[in-house]
Amino acid sequence: MTNADDSHLSSTSSQTGGTLPLIDRAGMFKDRIAITTANSTHTYGELAIAAQRIAGALLGDKMDLQEQRVAYLVTPGFEYVAVQWGIWLAGGVAVPLCISHPRPELEYVIQHSQASIVVSDRAHEYPLSALTHALQVVYWSISHCMTHPIKDLPPICPNRRALMLFTSGTTGKPKGVVSTHAIIQAQVTSLVTAWEWTSADRILHFLPLHHIHGVINVLTCALWSGAQCHILPKFDAHEVWRCLKKGDLTLLMGVPTIYIKLIRAWEELPDWEQKQVITRCSQMRLMVSGSAALPVQVLQTWQTITGQMLLERYGMTEIGMALSNPLHGERRAGRVGQPLPLVKVRLVDESGVVVPEGIPGEIQVQGETIFLEYWHDPHATSQAFQDGWFRTGDWAVLDDGYYQILGRFSADIIKTGGYKVSALEIEEVLRTHPGIDDCSVVGIPDCEWGERVGVAVILKPMAELSLSDLRQWCKERLAVYKVPTRLINVVEFPRNPMGKVIKPAVKPLFTDE
Numbered sequence: 001m002t003n004a005d006d007s008h009l010s011s012t013s014s015q016t017g018g019t020l021p022l023i024d025r026a027g028m029f030k031d032r033i034a035i036t037t038a039n040s041t042h043t044y045g046e047l048a049i050a051a052q053r054i055a056g057a058l059l060g061d062k063m064d065l066q067e068q069r070v071a072y073l074v075t076p077g078f079e080y081v082a083v084q085w086g087i088w089l090a091g092g093v094a095v096p097l098c099i100s101h102p103r104p105e106l107e108y109v110i111q112h113s114q115a116s117i118v119v120s121d122r123a124h125e126y127p128l129s130a131l132t133h134a135l136q137v138v139y140w141s142i143s144h145c146m147t148h149p150i151k152d153l154p155p156i157c158p159n160r161r162a163l164m165l166f167t168s169g170t171t172g173k174p175k176g177v178v179s180t181h182a183i184i185q186a187q188v189t190s191l192v193t194a195w196e197w198t199s200a201d202r203i204l205h206f207l208p209l210h211h212i213h214g215v216i217n218v219l220t221c222a223l224w225s226g227a228q229c230h231i232l233p234k235f236d237a238h239e240v241w242r243c244l245k246k247g248d249l250t251l252l253m254g255v256p257t258i259y260i261k262l263i264r265a266w267e268e269l270p271d272w273e274q275k276q277v278i279t280r281c282s283q284m285r286l287m288v289s290g291s292a293a294l295p296v297q298v299l300q301t302w303q304t305i306t307g308q309m310l311l312e313r314y315g316m317t318e319i320g321m322a323l324s325n326p327l328h329g330e331r332r333a334g335r336v337g338q339p340l341p342l343v344k345v346r347l348v349d350e351s352g353v354v355v356p357e358g359i360p361g362e363i364q365v366q367g368e369t370i371f372l373e374y375w376h377d378p379h380a381t382s383q384a385f386q387d388g389w390f391r392t393g394d395w396a397v398l399d400d401g402y403y404q405i406l407g408r409f410s411a412d413i414i415k416t417g418g419y420k421v422s423a424l425e426i427e428e429v430l431r432t433h434p435g436i437d438d439c440s441v442v443g444i445p446d447c448e449w450g451e452r453v454g455v456a457v458i459l460k461p462m463a464e465l466s467l468s469d470l471r472q473w474c475k476e477r478l479a480v481y482k483v484p485t486r487l488i489n490v491v492e493f494p495r496n497p498m499g500k501v502i503k504p505a506v507k508p509l510f511t512d513e
């Protein structure tokens with residue numbers, strides 16, 4: 001693991017060989033459509049110009065943002081991408097904010113990333129202008145940036161920091177995962193090669209744009225390839241089916257929960273529309289599932305209703321995508337395939353010794369796609385590596401040449417609807433509730449969400465707490481996907497002789513509920 005130092009900031013264009021390959025490539029596709037939404041269509045040329053204007057506005061009278069962090073809260077669509085590219089062209093680090101996050105979560109990301117500028121569209125102007133005022137951070141509205149004249153932009157070296165995505169870990173608050181332009185390029189070209197993206201592709205985008213799946217696998221792969229990205233402001237199963245039935249899409253990517261919701265919505269369609277779906281979907285070239293385990297039954301049902309065998313892949317915010325079933329060749333249910341291009345994978349036992357095929361071990365990953373660092377946390381960064389290999393904390397086995405994910409080491413990581421959340425972070429917040437004496441948060445297996453966030457609470461004397469009251473209270477403090485959907489009251493937790501709560505023994509307490 002190498003940490004970037006500041007010498008890389010003063011690169012010249014001869015070192016960079018130009019500016020940013022992703023944005024340079026937009027010149028090749030200038031007149032092609034890059035982004036469509038329900039009511040707008042934008043070419044690559046328009047995108048590049050908007051990004052240059054935004055870069056000019058962000059720079060003001062500076063020559064280069066020198067890796068200043070710029071956080072942005074923008075509805076998914078053309079303006080979102082223009083801001084992201086504008087930040088990169090100005091030499092900044094893009095920190096996407098989640099549009100559904102309550103104020104404390106936004107505040108944490110802005111403060112932890114030490115963002116010096118925050119940008120938003122009109123829809124998010126109100127919460128942000130007040131927040132940035134309180135935090136004394138510069139606020140820009142996109143409409144202001146878009147009218148800025150184009151000016152000279154700095155040369156950008158590929159090993160500069162480019163993107164900070166927040167992810168939950170086994171300790172404390174979410175960490176800022178930092179990637180450079182070179183790392184993003186490696187993550188993107190690995191997938192573009194493996195899944196054979198071309199400019200003839202057209203993908204539907206409904207995934208959150210503060211998570212690697214939405215930002216890299218869908219948006220940036222599409223734009224790198226000169227493909228079209230049709231962006232929905234948020235996921236809506238009926239709207240997705242309407243788009244799929246039009247028959248002009250070639251690719252679809254989602255998390256298992258989304259495929260389950262789509263199956264439910266398909267069941268409500270009239271007969272003739274169900275038949276139309278199979279014709280349209282079977283003409284598409286690829287549908288991908290990832291970010292959580294895809295239940296085999298879901299894969300089979302999806303195949304029956306669409307004629308498509310989902311391609312399951314495995315990845316992580318810190319490493320991009322690592323394993324994938326093949327585009328051509330046999331895709332196996334319940335398996336995540338083999339290492340992607342530019343990625344090396346090994347399985348090791350507790351003592352760090354590589355295990356042979358058939359023996360379970362921790363997935364460790366190496367390659368150009370691995371993140372640079374956890375922002376301002378060198379200790380966590382170094383702990384995340386063993387002999388230069390990134391330790392994923394996931395457990396897998398190699399079975400007949402295909403990797404099978406067996407689970408995670410830590411019961412404190414919950415995967416719900418494709419989001420990774422930390423039980424410890426939720427517990428910290430819940431312990432500030434006036435009625436809660438102590439609590440233990442666990443992931444409860446669930447066929448729709450993968451896991452649900454469950455909390456066992458010990459209440460203070462005389463206190464009462466309903467799930468709906470708890471949820472209401474939490475929604476003002478936590479991202480909605482972290483808010484518990486299961487609640488039980490207990491008098492004590494199962495504990496080991498050291499007094500530590502035994503989380504695997506807390507989970508079954510929910511089954512009788």
Ligand code: AMP
Pocket residue numbers: 167212289290291292293294312313314315316317318336392394405408415418419420
């Ligand atoms: P995130 O960083 O939010 O993308 O979460 C990464 C984690 O999601 C991994 O460490 C795995 O625990 C889990 N994950 C991703 N893809 C899969 C998959 N195909 N099957 C099982 N777990 C997965």
